[in-house]
Amino acid sequence: MIKLLAVDMDGTCLNRKNRISDETMKALEDAAKAGILIVPTTGRTTTCLPMQLKGANFWRYIISSNGADVLDARTNKTIYHALIPHAQTAQILEECGKNGIGLSIHLEHQFIVQGVWLNLLGRITYGRDAKNTQYERNIVQRLRRQGKDVEEIQLFFLSKRKKELVEKVLEQHKNLSAAYSSNYVEIYEEKASKGNALKALAQYLQIAPEEIACIGDAENDLSMFAASGLKMAMGNAIPKLKQKADAVLPTNEESGVACGIRQYLLAR
Numbered sequence: 001m002i003k004l005l006a007v008d009m010d011g012t013c014l015n016r017k018n019r020i021s022d023e024t025m026k027a028l029e030d031a032a033k034a035g036i037l038i039v040p041t042t043g044r045t046t047t048c049l050p051m052q053l054k055g056a057n058f059w060r061y062i063i064s065s066n067g068a069d070v071l072d073a074r075t076n077k078t079i080y081h082a083l084i085p086h087a088q089t090a091q092i093l094e095e096c097g098k099n100g101i102g103l104s105i106h107l108e109h110q111f112i113v114q115g116v117w118l119n120l121l122g123r124i125t126y127g128r129d130a131k132n133t134q135y136e137r138n139i140v141q142r143l144r145r146q147g148k149d150v151e152e153i154q155l156f157f158l159s160k161r162k163k164e165l166v167e168k169v170l171e172q173h174k175n176l177s178a179a180y181s182s183n184y185v186e187i188y189e190e191k192a193s194k195g196n197a198l199k200a201l202a203q204y205l206q207i208a209p210e211e212i213a214c215i216g217d218a219e220n221d222l223s224m225f226a227a228s229g230l231k232m233a234m235g236n237a238i239p240k241l242k243q244k245a246d247a248v249l250p251t252n253e254e255s256g257v258a259c260g261i262r263q264y265l266l267a268r
Contacts, residue, residue, distance in 0.1 A: 002036055002265050003211040006063065006198050006224055007257060009042040009050060011217040012234050015252050020052045027258035031265055032058035039063060039201065041194050041214070041224060043186065045151070046071060046109040047132040061205075065106045065151035066179075066220050067197035068188055070204075080200035082192035083149035088173065090140045092153060092187070095169045102156030102184075103139055108148055114139045153187040179220065195223025202227070215260055216241060217252065232260045 007013060007028075013020045032038050040053060041063040053059065061079070063070050070080040093103050097114070104113040112134045136142050143150070157163045166185055170178055179186045194216075202212060210229035214221070217237040225231045225244050233245035234256045242248050247264055249256035 001211065002213045002230060003207050004037040004039060004202065004205070004213070005031060005261070005265065006039045006041040006194070006212065006214040006228065008194075008214075008216040008218070008221055008224075009040060009044060011236065011252055012215055012221075013040075013252070013257050014050060018050070020050060021255045021258070023255040023258040025052060025056070027255075027261040027266075029056070029058050031261050034266060036265060037061065037205070037207075039198075041198070041216075041221075042066075043152075043220060045106045045111045046073070048111050061201055063194060063197040063201065064109065066186065066188060066192060067194040067223070068106070068151035068192040069109070070197045070201050071109070079204050080197055081151070082189040082196065083151060084153060084176065084187070084189050086143045086147055086149050088176075089150045089153055090143045092155075092169060092173065093140050093143075096155055096166060097140070099162060099165050101162055101166060104154040104156070105139060105143075106151035106154075107143075107146075109151075110134050112136055112139060112142070152192075154184055155187070156184045158183060193223040194220060195225075195227045198224055198227040213265060215249070215257055230264060232264065 013024055015021060028038050038059040039061050040049065040059055043066045044064060046062055046064045060072060060074050062073055068082050071078055089105065097103050102115055114136050155166050157166060175190050177188050177190050209227060212228040213230035214224045214228040215232040216224055217234040219238060221241060231245045232247045232249055233241040234249055235251035249260045
């Protein structure tokens, strides 16, 4: 029997309009009513969760920042974290910032950006979900003032040369992992992954791996697959994820999450 469903957000629950369909919302609610714990599992910070989930009462635990943090949202208790030391973060940001690279961090569940253009880009991309994004003129000064460790670093570059500068900086930080996209990189502490976070939450709740289901679409969901008994990939997922999945669902434009819940969880 499945007791916990870990479900990715972007590219999985969310469609290209950055919304969760009514069909998917209803399926998530029905799964929760059936006794299944719904756990949003996302690369976003807690404060940048999709607006539709912020008003929903069918979830309690959240895995955020690609597994760097697990939070009990009702009690505000941190169950697991794998953080980047604030002094190390400041060093990376200083080295990259002086070369015109866009800077942002996840700090204490907040998404913080430096630079007006990054703030604007976030609001254009994520709409209302980005309304809690915090803008700082100087993130390094804030880090040194607060002295708090960081869940994630995001660096944005608009040229191959600047990407190479970032790669050169990160070569000096062997305790960190980096996931590159075409114009940005996400940086984590080496133990931060959705899989490690899911294992920690399952241990905390005394739930066995075979009692866990997960749904995802991207490479950062692979570690979550390794921690789950029932693995579902979206129809729009990367090939590697589909190969490892027990079931391939319709796409995020076709409410694939709802189909997976009804066919593989509630039907049982």
